[in-house]
Amino acid sequence: MTAKSEMPTNTEMPEHFKARIQGKVQHRVGDGQLEDVPVGQEVQVDVAIASMVVSWVSEGQPVTVTLAREEFLFYVDEGSIAILQ
Numbered sequence: 888m889t890a891k892s893e894m895p896t897n898t899e900m901p902e903h904f905k906a907r908i909q910g911k912v913q914h915r916v917g918d919g920q921l922e923d924v925p926v927g928q929e930v931q932v933d934v935a936i937a938s939m940v941v942s943w944v945s946e947g948q949p950v951t952v953t954l955a956r957e958e959f960l961f962y963v964d965e966g967s968i969a970i971l972q
Contacts, residue, residue: 906932906941910967914941914952924952929971932959 908928913921924930924941933940939959942951954962962968 900934902934904932905971906930906963907969907971908967909969910962910965912954912962912967914954916952 906929908924908926908930910926912924914924915921924943925945928943930941930943933942934956935953938953938955940951940953941959942949944950959968963970
C-alpha cells in the first residue's frame with residue numbers, strides 16, 4: 888500500500904493503523920510555523936472524517952497532530968510515510 892493507486896479508499900482504510908515517517912512530513916500547530924514529524928518515528932494513525940490523526944510519544948510526552956486526508960495520502964504517495972502492516 889505505498890502507491891496512491893494502491894491506497895484503500897476511506898471506507899476500506901482501517902480506522903487505526905501504524906505507519907513510519909521515512910521523509911519530510913510537516914504539520915502546523917494552530918496558526919504557528921510548520922514543524923517536522925521526526926524521521927524514523929513510528930506513529931499511530933487514526934482515521935477521522937476528512938483527516939488523519941497522527942500520534943507518537945516524544946521524550947515521554949504524547950504528541951498528536953492532524954493532517955488532511957489528501958495531505959497524508961500525498962506523503963504516502965511520495966514515500967515520506969510508509970504504512971506498516
